[in-house]
Amino acid sequence: MTRYALRTTAAAAAVLLVPVLGACEQAKEAVNKGGNTPCSEFMAQDRSKQRITVRKYLEKDTKVTPTANPDTVDASIAAITLMCQAQRNPDTPIRDADLTGILVPKK
Numbered sequence: 001m002t003r004y005a006l007r008t009t010a011a012a013a014a015v016l017l018v019p020v021l022g023a024c025e026q027a028k029e030a031v032n033k034g035g036n037t038p039c040s041e042f043m044a045q046d047r048s049k050q051r052i053t054v055r056k057y058l059e060k061d062t063k064v065t066p067t068a069n070p071d072t073v074d075a076s077i078a079a080i081t082l083m084c085q086a087q088r089n090p091d092t093p094i095r096d097a098d099l100t101g102i103l104v105p106k107k
Contacts, residue, residue, distance in 0.1 A: 035061040035095030039084035042094050050077050053094070061095055 032049075033041075034056035042053060054076045058068040068076075083097035084090075 032056050036093050038091045038093060039087050039097055040090035042080065043084055043090075047077075054080065057094060 032052050034053060037053050037057075042050065045053060051073055054073050055068050058072065058076060080094050080097060084092070084094065087097055
């Protein structure tokens with residue numbers, strides 16, 4: 001194969017790969033449960049996945065538009081983490097994690 005053919009093939013592969021990577025990110029967000037994510041699952045997520053979860057929760061459940069800014073997401077992660085660590089029922093969805101759940105297990 002000539003160098004030109006190799007470069008052309010590599011460029012074509014790169015062009016085809018970009019939409020696939022974008023689709024993977026969209027699929028990851030589609031599977032994410034946002035505010036329905038149980039505290040136990042949220043606490044097991046890495047920071048990147050927590051950001052996606054909280055951003056989806058803020059945008060869908062609290063109607064933050066157009067997109068939650070990074071400071072809001074960080075503050076929300078801190079608050080949700082604090083509340084989830086204290087919940088008596090680890091299956092409490094993050095949208096329901098609050099002070100009463102510390103004392104009385106929520107269903």
